[in-house]
Amino acid sequence: MKVMQCWDDGVVEDIRLVDILRKHQAKATFNLNPGLHDNSKRGNGWMINGVRGARKLALDEMRDVYEGFVIAGHTMTHPDLTKITPERATAELVDCRRFIQAFFGQDDCGFAYPGGHYNASVKGLVRQAGYLYARTVVDVDGELPIHDPMELPAHCHFLHPEFWAKYEKVRAIDGVFYFWGHSYEMLSDPAHWDEFEHKMARIAADRKAEWIDVRDLFMR
Numbered sequence: 414m415k416v417m418q419c420w421d422d423g424v425v426e427d428i429r430l431v432d433i434l435r436k437h438q439a440k441a442t443f444n445l446n447p448g449l450h451d452n453s454k455r456g457n458g459w460m461i462n463g464v465r466g467a468r469k470l471a472l473d474e475m476r477d478v479y480e481g482f483v484i485a486g487h488t489m490t491h492p493d494l495t496k497i498t499p500e501r502a503t504a505e506l507v508d509c510r511r512f513i514q515a516f517f518g519q520d521d522c523g524f525a526y527p528g529g530h531y532n533a534s535v536k537g538l539v540r541q542a543g544y545l546y547a548r549t550v551v552d553v554d555g556e557l558p559i560h561d562p563m564e565l566p567a568h569c570h571f572l573h574p575e576f577w578a579k580y581e582k583v584r585a586i587d588g589v590f591y592f593w594g595h596s597y598e599m600l601s602d603p604a605h606w607d608e609f610e611h612k613m614a615r616i617a618a619d620r621k622a623e624w625i626d627v628r629d630l631f632m633r
Contacts, residue, residue, distance in 0.1 A: 415589040415625045416616055418571070419444055419548060421487060421525055425455060425468045426596035428478055429606070437613040440624040441482055444525040444548070447512040448489035450475070467597035476517065483626045484513050485523035486544060493528055494535045502535065506542035521545055523628050525593075536563040545631040548593065555582055557589045562631055567591040571609065572598065584621060589630070 419442040420427065427443065434441050449469055450456070456469030470478060488494065488505040489512070497505075510522050524539055529550030531539075539547045546562040552573075553566045568579045571594035583590040599605040616622050 414584050414587050414621050416622050417589065417591045417625055417627045419525065419593045419627055421595050422446065423450060423470050423475065424597045425470055426599055427470065430596040431478060431482065433610050433613055437617040439613050439617065440626050442485050442523060442627045443479055443482055444485045444487040446487050446489060446491045447509060449491060483628060484517045484519050485525060486510050486513060487525050488527055491527045493530045494526065495530045495532050499534065499538060502538050503542065506538060510542055510544065521628055521632055539563055545628050554579060556586060557591055559630055567593050570594055572605065
């Protein structure tokens with residue numbers, strides 16, 4: 414089976430996350446909003462369950478943090494693309510992709526809808542902007558449908574209570590298992606870090622599992 418994962422928003426907790434990923438030789442895609450990052454200073458962060466966290470990384474450190482991982486778009490500033498004009502949405506999409514190409518040197522670029530919000534018009538704009546695929550927040554079981562790259566679902570969020578049940582269902586059919594999340598969600602309970610590392614270790618030890626990048630499904 415193939416296994417894919419992606420993480421949104423480019424926060425400081427990604428530093429600890431990528432250390433775990435590298436330890437277990439796991440691939441991952443990071444969906445970023447370049448317009449929300451200061452060049453040299455980390456963001457002030459926002460509150461999560463009464464704890465201040467989720468600080469944005471500085472642009473100056475992002476190349477090193479994400480070295481060896483795939484970067485994808487999440488728009489420049491994380492608007493709901495269904496609630497802004499097509500002109501502004503196009504700028505958000507095109508500028509984000511161009512930034513990723515120039516800053517990270519990655520030409521083949523996927524996308525994740527901010528907040529999971531999209532419609533037929535937005536899908537068309539994402540396609541026109543040159544993205545390979547667009548991830549939704551829709552959950553599926555079993556086989557991962559990829560017939561519409563601009564409406565790519567995942568199997569679950571990384572904290573989904575049925576994570577392993579979904580994993581085993583895909584494993585049984587030798588399919589593609591896909592999960593996503595935000596590393597700042599670990600801040601809500603320190604035990605989440607241990608749980609996540611256990612997931613990476615278990616997948617790494619699974620002889621039937623092979624990590625791939627999400628864009629691998631769509632590159633020819």
